[in-house]
Amino acid sequence: MNATVIERITDIAIVGFLWAFRIVVILVVVVGSFLTLAGGKFAFETWVDLIGDGIALGSIYALIALGYTMVYGILRMINFAHGEIFMAGAFGGYFAAVALAQAGILNANPLASLLSIGIMMLVGAAVSVVLALGVERVAYRPLRNAPRLVPLISAIGASFFLQYTFRGIFGPGIYAYPEVTVLAESVPIPILNMRWVDVLVIVAAVVMMAGLYLFVMRTRIGTAIRAVSEDRGAAALMGIDANRAIVVTFVIGAAMAGAAGVLFVLMFRQVYFFSGFLPGIKAFTAAVLGGIGNVPGAMLGGLFLGLVESVGPTLFLTGLEVPSPNQLKDVIAFTMLVLILVFRPSGILGERIGRSRA
Amino acid sequence: MSAAAATMPAAGAGTWTRVARYGVLFGAIAIYLCIVGIVPTFNTRPLIAGLLSLGQASLYLTMIAAGYLATSRVPTSGPVQAILVGAVVGGITGTFPSLLVLAGAAVDLRAVLPHASPELYTVLTASLGTSGFWVPLASGVVLGALAGSLATLPLVAQRPLSRGLVMLLVFGLFAGVLRTPMLANFMEPVARFLFAPEGLTVIGAVLIFGVTVVSVIAQRQLRVRERVDALPASTRRRLRVPLLLLLAVVVLTIPIGLGSFFAQVIAIVTLYVLMGFGLNITLGLAGLLDLGFVAFFAVGAYTVGLMTSTGEFGLLGWPWWAAAPFGVLFAMAVGAFLGLPILGIRGDYLAIATLGFGEIIRILAGSDLLKPWLGGPQGILNIPKPIEVPPDHLLAGPNQIYYIALVCAAFIAFVAWRLRGSRLGRAWMAMREDEDVAEALGVNLVQTKLLAYMLGAAFAGLGGAIFAGLVGAMFGSSISLFVSINVAALLIVGGMGSNPGVIVGAIFLIGVPELFREFSAYRFLFYGVALIAMMLYKPEGLLPSGITRRELHKPEELELVAGDTTVSEAGSS
Numbered sequence: 034m035n036a037t038v039i040e041r042i043t044d045i046a047i048v049g050f051l052w053a054f055r056i057v058v059i060l061v062v063v064v065g066s067f068l069t070l071a072g073g074k075f076a077f078e079t080w081v082d083l084i085g086d087g088i089a090l091g092s093i094y095a096l097i098a099l100g101y102t103m104v105y106g107i108l109r110m111i112n113f114a115h116g117e118i119f120m121a122g123a124f125g126g127y128f129a130a131v132a133l134a135q136a137g138i139l140n141a142n143p144l145a146s147l148l149s150i151g152i153m154m155l156v157g158a159a160v161s162v163v164l165a166l167g168v169e170r171v172a173y174r175p176l177r178n179a180p181r182l183v184p185l186i187s188a189i190g191a192s193f194f195l196q197y198t199f200r201g202i203f204g205p206g207i208y209a210y211p212e213v214t215v216l217a218e219s220v221p222i223p224i225l226n227m228r229w230v231d232v233l234v235i236v237a238a239v240v241m242m243a244g245l246y247l248f249v250m251r252t253r254i255g256t257a258i259r260a261v262s263e264d265r266g267a268a269a270l271m272g273i274d275a276n277r278a279i280v281v282t283f284v285i286g287a288a289m290a291g292a293a294g295v296l297f298v299l300m301f302r303q304v305y306f307f308s309g310f311l312p313g314i315k316a317f318t319a320a321v322l323g324g325i326g327n328v329p330g331a332m333l334g335g336l337f338l339g340l341v342e343s344v345g346p347t348l349f350l351t352g353l354e355v356p357s358p359n360q361l362k363d364v365i366a367f368t369m370l371v372l373i374l375v376f377r378p379s380g381i382l383g384e385r386i387g388r389s390r391a
Numbered sequence: 392m393s394a395a396a397a398t399m400p401a402a403g404a405g406t407w408t409r410v411a412r413y414g415v416l417f418g419a420i421a422i423y424l425c426i427v428g429i430v431p432t433f434n435t436r437p438l439i440a441g442l443l444s445l446g447q448a449s450l451y452l453t454m455i456a457a458g459y460l461a462t463s464r465v466p467t468s469g470p471v472q473a474i475l476v477g478a479v480v481g482g483i484t485g486t487f488p489s490l491l492v493l494a495g496a497a498v499d500l501r502a503v504l505p506h507a508s509p510e511l512y513t514v515l516t517a518s519l520g521t522s523g524f525w526v527p528l529a530s531g532v533v534l535g536a537l538a539g540s541l542a543t544l545p546l547v548a549q550r551p552l553s554r555g556l557v558m559l560l561v562f563g564l565f566a567g568v569l570r571t572p573m574l575a576n577f578m579e580p581v582a583r584f585l586f587a588p589e590g591l592t593v594i595g596a597v598l599i600f601g602v603t604v605v606s607v608i609a610q611r612q613l614r615v616r617e618r619v620d621a622l623p624a625s626t627r628r629r630l631r632v633p634l635l636l637l638l639a640v641v642v643l644t645i646p647i648g649l650g651s652f653f654a655q656v657i658a659i660v661t662l663y664v665l666m667g668f669g670l671n672i673t674l675g676l677a678g679l680l681d682l683g684f685v686a687f688f689a690v691g692a693y694t695v696g697l698m699t700s701t702g703e704f705g706l707l708g709w710p711w712w713a714a715a716p717f718g719v720l721f722a723m724a725v726g727a728f729l730g731l732p733i734l735g736i737r738g739d740y741l742a743i744a745t746l747g748f749g750e751i752i753r754i755l756a757g758s759d760l761l762k763p764w765l766g767g768p769q770g771i772l773n774i775p776k777p778i779e780v781p782p783d784h785l786l787a788g789p790n791q792i793y794y795i796a797l798v799c800a801a802f803i804a805f806v807a808w809r810l811r812g813s814r815l816g817r818a819w820m821a822m823r824e825d826e827d828v829a830e831a832l833g834v835n836l837v838q839t840k841l842l843a844y845m846l847g848a849a850f851a852g853l854g855g856a857i858f859a860g861l862v863g864a865m866f867g868s869s870i871s872l873f874v875s876i877n878v879a880a881l882l883i884v885g886g887m888g889s890n891p892g893v894i895v896g897a898i899f900l901i902g903v904p905e906l907f908r909e910f911s912a913y914r915f916l917f918y919g920v921a922l923i924a925m926m927l928y929k930p931e932g933l934l935p936s937g938i939t940r941r942e943l944h945k946p947e948e949l950e951l952v953a954g955d956t957t958v959s960e961a962g963s964s
Contacts, residue, residue: 043838050731111739128503172923182680183926185739186883190922193876197916201427204505205912314750317743356759364754367747374744375732 068352091339092238096293097316100286106326113188116313117195122291125160161291324380414483417457438563440587458538481535667893669850675888677843678823683749691855702773722852757867770866886932
């Protein structure tokens, strides 16, 4: 009797607490935005800038999130090392960029620059794919049937291993990317105060995502991947090589992450061994946001997260007189992660794998 | 090396194909050790003075492991072929660093691989320069053959030799640690005889190797283990009492006369043991992987800092003892506050969500937003020590922290031990095994999880409070993801749910890296390898609790060596 009363009280407390939590978050967002906009401190152009940056950043998150989501879809595991795969791609692109710059091709003319960027992305993707294959083979494959926490811990180990391998090989310093001069120029469209790099990132991301979508929906191996995600055992009975589908999933995810790594450093022009950690966690957030296991969801989640991270600090926090709101942009991203996990763990578009089977 | 067994197919390929694969795999490991900088960096620390450095040893051990593993895994017709196999595998392994030297002589690799420098080539070629490119190859052949012949010996002969090598390595590594305290007392001549300023003397090395071999053989001949096992249970229990007393005396007196550096290391290890015991309740008993442990650590530390500091941000100026309980309580409250919303979500999501909390607290602590209260990166200074004593007193500096942490750790261990068998503890373990079944059996999941989470948070807060007392200041940068990772990793390596495992894990993952500060760049590299290797070969940890061991291994596997158990079986059972 006594125990049930306590249980009821805690249940009520939990529900009340969750509501209070929601209300506080909504209040901060609404009141903060209202005060910021009413204050009129920022010009219209500033918002356009922020939105442009947000879409570019979001496209990159979306590309990384695809790897998380596809691996989760097929193996039900969080590939914690995916952020490091992304960082490895950025490093691969760096050495390609340095070689191209030394050969004088990188900035020879716009066409050569574009071609160079293509080569850098290919090199980055190749490095990422090789590493991802190694990680899958050594750290994940033997643990496919183990309890859930076991592959997660192994993935965390793989993440540290890759991070500190890169630190060991290349040192703790920050590598500055050679500049691609064309990319820093503005796009000649009024109001839309964008640089070419933003356009490049968005276009490249859209092309890759469209390609991925066609690949998954139209090709035989894409169908195999979907079948294995649905039910590995049944797929195997239909004569599908589950192992091959899983490896191909890792390859595609890593290739996109590697290419995204190159795009990321084209935007921010620097890379070091820890570069993959935050984008990795945020891309995971994006994947959960869109509904993990859901490919279009990852794209949408990435864009949304990029926008919130770019616009959010200025929009929500400036009005509340928070000093240096941009310091807190990661707090906004992490808070969103927690909010999504708490209130809608299936994400915006819904998780493709039902909770019961996950 | 952990990757070796996982990557090797069990059968199917011909003997020499498999030999070649082992050679290529270990050759790749050798190259990895070179370019990641382990060989050149570790070369600065001698193992046997003037003879062998740690960097060289890492390379030679790779070759020995290659020869040994290949010979024992690939079926061979007799000792001659076994030695041949060992030599070939070692040779292939050695070929890779040889090729690296040749490649480095032809082109400067440093643009891409900064560690492929002349210093590395000096180590690889035994100071011969490029003309000595054959040195790794030759040493590979010799060491591989030696390892191959070792593998053909019966186990009785193998064990003393391999133990001898291990002891040599251990004493060589810890020579500096052992030497300093020994120099201070009557042990001085022994210390000078065995240890060079860094590493072992040649005589010391021979002596340690010899003594180990003889003692292992003697132990076997005298059948110590069997005799102890044969004793009646009551006698064995009586034998245990003096052993435990001795252990207690050692634990209580260990920081005396060790010097401030070692006292600091021991205090930190004990602090992590304490936090490991705390997380052991959350992760080991209740199965909640909390990667945001540092959040509560921060709450405890900042609470104590704010309440006690006599500096700019101090609010109350209380003594440490009055503030510490509030640090614990406040951490517990924050645990409830953060735990309530997230505990409904499933295990692997929970890990990421708690990671998010840790990061949120870290960023907030160092941010301009809270700077007027917490001091941002400059932090809170002038936090008083728990016990104010003159600097030469027994309890000065880190020593008092050691004793405080020790008492608290013992307390937490006691609480955990009492809880384990209680209704709550059984509910935790049921939930860890299967949430749905536990719920069906009437366990209130959110409440039970919340209690585990709050207890873990409280002990993390205690750790933070003690940390604030140890350092005497609290900075935004003291809050880092690595605190959480350290605690989780030491628990996983030591054995989830097992308190002795936590101690072993803390000594290996916290203590040993603190002693080898010059290799700190590789600390988390080893963490990564350790985590993967543990999950592959020993997911229950080094010193598992009995229950976990029984769960993860079939009974007959208990007798086998760790490397022989396959993980897929461990997972499905």
